[in-house]
Amino acid sequence: QKEVEQNSGPLSVPEGAIASLNCTYSDRGSQSFFWYRQYSGKSPELIMSIYSNGDKEDGRFTAQLNKASQYVSLLIRDSQPSDSATYLCAVNMNTGTASKLTFGTGTRLQVTL
């Protein structure tokens, strides 16, 4: 089982629709979770961080966390063509005496006109 799993996509949504991106993780002790957006040829850009169960909203983005189900998701409302990118889920995981950020392989989102 991969440590952080995402559907690779592509996920295709029409402009103006809601895009729903999902991520599951294996470490039940993980405490911090992040969503990054990466355009082709660019570096990852932090969109959202979430630390507690429930929803966290920032503009058109909502992150949802369910630690019991080891599941984190990202909703993008009113999707725009400029949202077309790869979305990376990242989870802070303990590795003995230290911790590291572990990334999923990303979900490619395509917003169509």
Add this chain to the structure above:
Amino acid sequence: KAGVTQTPRYLIKTRGQQVTLSCSPISGHRSVSWYQQTPGQGLQFLFEYFSETQRNKGNFPGRFSGRQFSNSRSEMNVSTLELGDSALYLCASSLWGSYNEQFFGPGTRLTVL
């Protein structure tokens, strides 16, 4: 506030050579993490430095090494380059470590011929 900077942006080397990449974190950030990104493996954690000490290390051979200076700037070195080392090398800085939000630099694109 200035973002994370990485130099050089592009590098072309031949097998057997060595390379040094540099990263300057966001002012005030003390943690610097390095990642390797390839199309096949995604984002893989290399190591994290905090206050000039390596705090965590990923599953990479000893040819990959790094260090951090007292001003939090970091360098990573790859010796005896192999074709498979061709990748985008990303540096990310955070206040205290992977529990906190990490911000990525633009990356160094390394091509090994």
